[in-house]
Amino acid sequence: MDDAGQRPMGAEDTWSVAGRTFTSRLIIGTGKYKDYATNAAAAEAAGAEIVTVAIRRVNLSDPSQPMLVDHVKPDRFTFLPNTAGCFTGEDAVRTLRLAREAGGWNLVKLEVLSNTKHLLPDMEETLRALKLLIADGFEVMVYCNDDPVYALKLEEAGAAAIMPLGAPIGSGRGIQNQLNLALIIEQAKVPVLVDAGVGTASDAAVAMELGCDAVLMNTAIAEARDPILMASAMRHAVIAGREAFLAGRMPKRMYADPSSPLAGLI
Amino acid sequence: MKLVINGEPRTLAPLPHLAALVRELGLDPRKVAIERNLEIVPRSAYDLTPVADGDRIEIVHFIGGG
Numbered sequence: 001m002d003d004a005g006q007r008p009m010g011a012e013d014t015w016s017v018a019g020r021t022f023t024s025r026l027i028i029g030t031g032k033y034k035d036y037a038t039n040a041a042a043a044e045a046a047g048a049e050i051v052t053v054a055i056r057r058v059n060l061s062d063p064s065q066p067m068l069v070d071h072v073k074p075d076r077f078t079f080l081p082n083t084a085g086c087f088t089g090e091d092a093v094r095t096l097r098l099a100r101e102a103g104g105w106n107l108v109k110l111e112v113l114s115n116t117k118h119l120l121p122d123m124e125e126t127l128r129a130l131k132l133l134i135a136d137g138f139e140v141m142v143y144c145n146d147d148p149v150y151a152l153k154l155e156e157a158g159a160a161a162i163m164p165l166g167a168p169i170g171s172g173r174g175i176q177n178q179l180n181l182a183l184i185i186e187q188a189k190v191p192v193l194v195d196a197g198v199g200t201a202s203d204a205a206v207a208m209e210l211g212c213d214a215v216l217m218n219t220a221i222a223e224a225r226d227p228i229l230m231a232s233a234m235r236h237a238v239i240a241g242r243e244a245f246l247a248g249r250m251p252k253r254m255y256a257d258p259s260s261p262l263a264g265l266i
Numbered sequence: 267m268k269l270v271i272n273g274e275p276r277t278l279a280p281l282p283h284l285a286a287l288v289r290e291l292g293l294d295p296r297k298v299a300i301e302r303n304l305e306i307v308p309r310s311a312y313d314l315t316p317v318a319d320g321d322r323i324e325i326v327h328f329i330g331g332g
Contacts, residue, residue: 030330030331031330031331031332053330054328054330055299055326055328055329056326056327057273057326058272058326060274063292064292067328068327068329068330069327079328082331082332094301098301102326103328218331
């Protein structure tokens with residue numbers, strides 16, 4: 001959504017999805033951390049208000065294993081259950097119905113993937129699953145390709161937010177198609193979040209400078225040498241990118257333009 | 267009583283209801299969600315839901331994910 005220049009200095013800058021309002025524009029995943037304690041510390045350092053979570057079978061051979069909810073607490077963070085690992089609409093719907101029962105929330109992240117090599121979304125199946133979930137009362141944030149045509153179809157079907165990838169999940173390759181993301185952001189009337197592909201802080205800043213509402217990342221923080229420091233870096237990058245977007249960047253010029261006046265030279 | 271729990275066959279002494287199964291498995295019912303024969307069982311109904319021979323039970327919880 002294009003709201004550049006609408007915020008007076010000092011006013012609170014928030015964004016809303018499915019009737020909930022957030023201040024932090026950085027959503028973090030909870031996968032790939034060496035332990036849940038590091039994960040919780042990174043979530044705090046990131047200033048995150050929302051974390052994504054997965055639904056999996058309980059390990060029955062050792063029910064005393066550490067549990068996510070004992071470290072990353074659902075009363076501290078909004079849990080956004082995902083459908084990672086689902087390759088059909090039916091799998092996704094089944095998973096999120098269980099998530100809704102486990103947590104009691106109907107705000108969810110839909111991702112329906114195509115194959116395990118590139119993990120790119122299967123958009124036809126994603127759109128079908130979205131319609132099933134909306135009919136079942138879910139508020140759905142949808143992981144999708146950086147395809148403005150499909151993004152609009154998702155929005156028209158009732159998506160609560162559009163979440164195009166910057167690059168494949170876990171690739172850390174940054175924003176691959178800024179033009180497509182800009183087109184998606186320009187046309188969307190629901191929040192747009194860049195989800196997947198961020199590798200380092202400058203990637204998050206680029207995403208925010210394009211005008212997206214928030215950024216979702218997991219591997220860039222979890223696989224950093226120091227995940228907690230990288231979480232802090234990402235927090236600053238998202239804020240910097242957001243403020244740069246709101247401030248409105250200078251035009252790009254072909255030639256130099258001196259900053260010191262030429263008049264009055266001795 | 268033979269059940270399939272999370273895809274694995276298990277033989278258990280007869281249990282009166284799902285709540286007893288959760289206890290038997292050492293799980294905290296507040297932290298899981300359960301499907302019985304592909305139907306989600308609301309947490310409030312665990313002690314009303316029978317467990318029968320041949321049932322396929324899925325017990326899931328939140329774990330880390332992106």
